[in-house]
Amino acid sequence: MKITYTGRQVDLTPAQSLKLTAEFDKVGKLLDNGKGEAEARVVLSHERHLNNVEVTVPYHHHELIGQGSDTDLFTAIHAAVQKLEQQALRLREKWRDGKRTPRKETEALTGPAVASSPSEGTQAGQSEKGKARLD
Numbered sequence: 001m002k003i004t005y006t007g008r009q010v011d012l013t014p015a016q017s018l019k020l021t022a023e024f025d026k027v028g029k030l031l032d033n034g035k036g037e038a039e040a041r042v043v044l045s046h047e048r049h050l051n052n053v054e055v056t057v058p059y060h061h062h063e064l065i066g067q068g069s070d071t072d073l074f075t076a077i078h079a080a081v082q083k084l085e086q087q088a089l090r091l092r093e094k095w096r097d098g099k100r101t102p103r104k105e106t107e108a109l110t111g112p113a114v115a116s117s118p119s120e121g122t123q124a125g126q127s128e129k130g131k132a133r134l135d
Helices: 014-023 025-032 073-097 105-110 128-134
Strands: 002-008 039-047 050-059 062-070
Touching (some): 014 073, 025 073, 039 073, 050 073, 062 073
Parallel strands (some): 002 039
Antiparallel strands (some): 039 050, 050 062
């Protein structure tokens, strides 16, 4: 996974960037599809006492975005990566379970269910006179 860091009023040391790369390994395994082609853009910003992190990953024509805010920079990054991981898992599950399957044979042979008694077809609370007028 390729990671691009952009710091707005925040600079990362090489040791910190290595620690963050380890943080993205699990998400990288989810999104790479075994090819190592996923790319993440991380924007770090500092505003008063709050560190804001936004992680954006383009994935199959979708943008997965994780945002985190905290006074500690690494806690904010961890929150953003965790949200991104949840989105990736949801998206993969949606694609995996969204495959179409054929209808069961019994429904196709019998056809749609038909109301067998006349009381099933009428609305609740409708009187006998009301039925006669509608017919």
